[in-house]
Amino acid sequence: MSFLNYLISGISLGSIYAIIALGYTMVYGIAKMLNFAHGDVIMVGAYVCFFAAAKYNLPPAIGILAAVLVCTTLGIVIEKLAYKPLRQATSLAVLITAIGVSYFLQNAALLLWSSSPKVFPNFFAQQTVNEAGKKIKITGFQLFGGQLRISYVTLVTIAACLVIMAALLLFINHTKLGKAMRACSEDKGAAQLMGINVDATISLTFAIGSGLAAVAGVLLCSAYPTLVPTTGSMPGIKAFTAAVFGGIGSIPGALLGGLLLGVIEIMAKAYISTQMSDAVVFLVLIVVLLVKPAGLLGKKVREKV
């Protein structure tokens, strides 16, 4: 039964990775760049939601909405200011710029909100009164006589991941804007000739990716409630790994990569060693890339001579 417990928490962590990985994979697919600042957008989203809920006592739904709005705007602004002038530059120049933006966000957060850790409130808990008349919070429920514990955060996370994935697939495959995004990721020049506004489409991609990052930030901090300015960087790297794992540029790949990475990480923590879990995760990534160099669901692009 403990295996099932681990599996569920693995899937929950994996769902968060998958939502973050979506941002990486969409931006990579369309702009062919590794957006290293993505992890820090998660952190900004979590802080916005934290302040909305803890300081201004707004209901959680408004807090999440505020986080999504702020991050979407932030994503568009970053793209316009830092990445758009570098459309023609080498990929390394763009990478370094993304790293610069990441430093900027981390240090701005450090100045604005200080380095002291904030304890993120649990939105997904029920207030009840126990027999002694005290107010207590129930964070989850138990099955099979307490052997299987599932917290509400876990359920919400998994559900959110599935809903987002379905909505995104519908959007990309069945709307005009989605079609424009696919066209841009295939061939920007040709897309422009067909009358597609490439700049607007790239902005839209950044907006969606950053909005998702805000959701991921709230979910991440609900599950692991310590919030510091560097909260986003390690999940960012892991999610990036997940995106590559599933085949970067592929949306189902991000889901698969994220889920697998989350499950492997939790399993490695439980059965191999807590300290070495990161090493196991990265080792699996390397083995997968050696067998399938374009990731699990990535398309192998033939080199033309």
Add this chain to the structure above:
Amino acid sequence: MKLNNTKRKNLLTYAVVTVCYAVFQMLSLGGNLSSTLKGMLVPICAYVVMAISLNLTVGVLGELSLGHAGFMSVGAFMGVTAAISLQNVIVSAPLRLAIALIVGAVFAGIVGFLVGIPVLRLNGDYLAIVTLAFGEIIKSVFNNLYLGLDSRGFRLSLLEDRTNLHEDGRLIIAGPMGIGGIEKIASFTAGFVLILICLAVIFHLVNSRHGRAIMAIRDNRIAAESVGLPVTRYKMMAFVTSAAMAGAAGALFALNYSTVVANKFDFNTSILVLVFVVFGGLGNMLGSIIAAATLTILPEALRGFSNYRMLIYAIVLVLVMLASNNEQLRSMLSRIIPKRKEHTHDA
């Protein structure tokens, strides 16, 4: 003509390094250097070596590596281990330092070779992510490695301390605690010599038949393969050389402090060195040296702005990248300095 230009540029690089060394050494001996800057001389040397070695991978070989700090870590831990084990055998500190640097370089080279076997089969961003993964794995391993030395020789264990050392033994690497009680034998002069050696190795490699083959692979892998160049072997040559130099840099860096922990050499350190390389210009060793030295000093120089210094650093980073890739600014510069264009063609 072309060869002359390269030679002149290489000589200029040596000259700049030597002059900088002479100036700083004199300032330091004369007591005109602030203690913070004095303490930074050896780390600057280490970062310069890191930058030029990464430039060999990124600029000359043309493969993005995001795990260069991993090799620095291997060099640091192995080099310091060697220095500590030889503490009672070799009295002369400079000789011990030299052996530590060589041991660090050899081990990092071996790890570079082992990492290179899988890594160099991949291309582009996938190669980058796998080097990142290896960097993280190396960090995890050193965070959980216990290495002790007693009369029976070296005792090694992973995850927990099961070395069971004798009374006379000493636990050298203590997992997450790293190595403590290091005798600080690294010196500015040693750093300067290391920079010169690395520069000489790189310049000789780049200007040789092998170097031209490596650059041909960078410019067009398929064409290079079709004229019969063994691509993997040349890639490996550059990669291992680069890793070995990073190892020596790591040993130098660690022997400047009394403790060293694995978390010092994480992803951020790799990125920091990559920033030096891109700032200085790909394939341009002098640029890397200047960028590494300037950007190591910059956060210290900005100390007056206290909390805002890293923010300013980030803004400077983004602005320089935007300015150096701005078409209008470039054409304006080339109009003002017409020679500049020729120059970049030669380099």
